[in-house]
Amino acid sequence: MIAIIDYNAGNIASVARALHVIGQEYVVTDDTSVLTAASCVIFPGVGAAGEAMAYLRHKKLDSWLLGYLSSGKPLLGICLGTQIILDASEENDTQCIGLVGGTTRRFPENLVADGRRLKIPHMGWNRVALRRPHPVFAGVPAEAEFYFVHSYYPSPGDEKAVLATTEYGITFCSALAVNNLVAVQFHPEKSGRPGLQILKNFCGWRGR
Amino acid sequence: MISKRIIPCLDVRAGKLTKGIKFQGNVDIGDPVEAARQYYEQGADEIVFYDITASSDKRDIMIDVVRRVAETIFIPFSVGGGIRSLDDMRRVIGAGAEKVSVNSAAVLEPGIITQGARAFGSQCVVLGMDVKKVAVSRQTPSGYEIVIEGGRRYTGIDALTWAQKAERLGAGEICLNSIDADGTKDGYEIALTALVSEAVRIPVIASGGAGTPQHLADVLTRGRADAALIASMVHYRTYTISEIKKYLSCRNIQTRLLW
Numbered sequence: 001m002i003a004i005i006d007y008n009a010g011n012i013a014s015v016a017r018a019l020h021v022i023g024q025e026y027v028v029t030d031d032t033s034v035l036t037a038a039s040c041v042i043f044p045g046v047g048a049a050g051e052a053m054a055y056l057r058h059k060k061l062d063s064w065l066l067g068y069l070s071s072g073k074p075l076l077g078i079c080l081g082t083q084i085i086l087d088a089s090e091e092n093d094t095q096c097i098g099l100v101g102g103t104t105r106r107f108p109e110n111l112v113a114d115g116r117r118l119k120i121p122h123m124g125w126n127r128v129a130l131r132r133p134h135p136v137f138a139g140v141p142a143e144a145e146f147y148f149v150h151s152y153y154p155s156p157g158d159e160k161a162v163l164a165t166t167e168y169g170i171t172f173c174s175a176l177a178v179n180n181l182v183a184v185q186f187h188p189e190k191s192g193r194p195g196l197q198i199l200k201n202f203c204g205w206r207g208r
Numbered sequence: 209m210i211s212k213r214i215i216p217c218l219d220v221r222a223g224k225l226t227k228g229i230k231f232q233g234n235v236d237i238g239d240p241v242e243a244a245r246q247y248y249e250q251g252a253d254e255i256v257f258y259d260i261t262a263s264s265d266k267r268d269i270m271i272d273v274v275r276r277v278a279e280t281i282f283i284p285f286s287v288g289g290g291i292r293s294l295d296d297m298r299r300v301i302g303a304g305a306e307k308v309s310v311n312s313a314a315v316l317e318p319g320i321i322t323q324g325a326r327a328f329g330s331q332c333v334v335l336g337m338d339v340k341k342v343a344v345s346r347q348t349p350s351g352y353e354i355v356i357e358g359g360r361r362y363t364g365i366d367a368l369t370w371a372q373k374a375e376r377l378g379a380g381e382i383c384l385n386s387i388d389a390d391g392t393k394d395g396y397e398i399a400l401t402a403l404v405s406e407a408v409r410i411p412v413i414a415s416g417g418a419g420t421p422q423h424l425a426d427v428l429t430r431g432r433a434d435a436a437l438i439a440s441m442v443h444y445r446t447y448t449i450s451e452i453k454k455y456l457s458c459r460n461i462q463t464r465l466l467w
Contacts, residue, residue, distance in 0.1 A: 010301075010328065010329060010332070013278075013304060014278070014304065014306075017278060017279055017282075017304070018282055020279075021279070021282070046329060046331070047329050048329070113209055114209075116432070117409075118210075119409060119410060119411045119434060120409055120410075121330070121331060121380065121410070121411075122210065123331065123380070123381065123411050123434075124210045124211060124212075124213050124253070124411070124434065124435070125210065125211045125213065125253055125464040126209065126210045126211065141466060143465065143466045144466055145211060145464045145466070147283065147284060148210075149284075149331045167209050168209065168210060189282065190282060190283055190284050190306065191282070191283070192248070192282055192283055192467045193282075193467060194466075194467075195282060196282060
């Protein structure tokens with residue numbers, strides 16, 4: 001059974017609907033005993049880092065996540081769920097969970113591409129260039145695009161954690177992977193077929 | 209780099225499409241959920257529903273439509289029309305829409321933008337602006353004025369000032385509709401779109417006037433739009449979304465070509 005961590009984040013229902021359409025059974029819960037029993041866990045998220053962390057601490061889900069990751073079972077972070085697994089976020093100077101070393105940074109002001117000032121948030125479809133193959137990205141064509149909506153991006157301390165990058169005035173880390181953890185900045189649940197493929201791959205992944 | 213978005217807009221009244229949509233094959237042309245599925249399959253980057261239901265007692269039908277659309281398509285979609293309160297926004301987002309667009313209600317009570325952004329995040333709140341060209345005056349220095357109630361009521365508010373204010377209040381995106389160009393199929397209002405898009409930091413969706421793929425090319429380049437809303441040119445199957453995207457691609461305008 002796949003578990004989706006329930007912590008008041010905006011896109012939980014969308015992730016659940018996407019799992020439903022790929023025929024995957026799931027449970028949405030903040031009960032750590034149910035989460036611990038799951039075969040893999042999805043950590044979604046839309047919203048602000050500060051509020052999300054306050055809620056997670058209140059529910060003791062931050063310390064639970066640290067323990068879960070060391071169990072070796074697969075974990076998938078999505079959007080805010082990806083940003084707050086790092087040590088800290090520049091969004092309201094928030095201390096985060098620290099599953100992976102690094103900081104979530106805000107896009108610099110005055111990002112420019114082709115002589116034009118870029119909009120923030122980075123909202124829309126963009127490519128994701130893999131640095132190495134990964135089972136969670138199996139069968140996803142290189143030209144596939146994914147739906148992004150964010151003003152901050154994850155910047156892992158260890159370059160080896162970067163699984164994929166995306167161009168938006170700068171080259172930023174749009175997916176990271178360390179052992180049994182994969183975390184993406186885009187929304188696979190809203191990225192059409194390639195996004196559903198990633199969710200499907202994740203649900204079948206053993207974390208190795 | 210980020211792709212320009214092509215966004216079909218569907219008008220819905222009491223749960224039914226108000227204009228027939230001429231899809232090939234055996235399709236119930238009155239069903240907005242089926243239409244959304246077709247556009248999703250054709251490569252739409254996002255879908256907008258505009259609820260033009262006049263009577264409030266039939267509004268709940270739209271919530272059911274939103275719920276069924278959310279189970280059918282896996283791209284972002286937004287819902288506008290008749291959104292007057294935080295509760296209206298909550299119902300639409302709770303049913304599965306990514307974004308909700310506020311228009312007249314935000315003009316009358318700008319605080320709804322901030323409330324919505326606080327409750328759901330800025331990325332959920334789209335400001336819909338209906339704009340008419342007017343004489344340049346002290347009140348409307350940009351020469352464009354905000355109109356509400358479907359273009360019937362002039363507000364005395366300058367379009368550029370309003371766009372910048374809405375951004376400060378927390379809007380995550382602007383859907384900019386030219387009432388003058390709307391329905392003409394003569395092309396988007398390029399000058400207005402460029403003016404607004406250059407003046408704000410948030411993405412701008414151009415709306416009103418699309419008749420040919422060249423119109424989209426114009427507004428996405430000279431008009432500086434981040435996305436283009438289309439309606440009749442795809443509803444009546446004059447063009448498919450993939451034809452439009454191929455055309456744009458030949459003109460070096462990047463769109464999402466694989467879905």
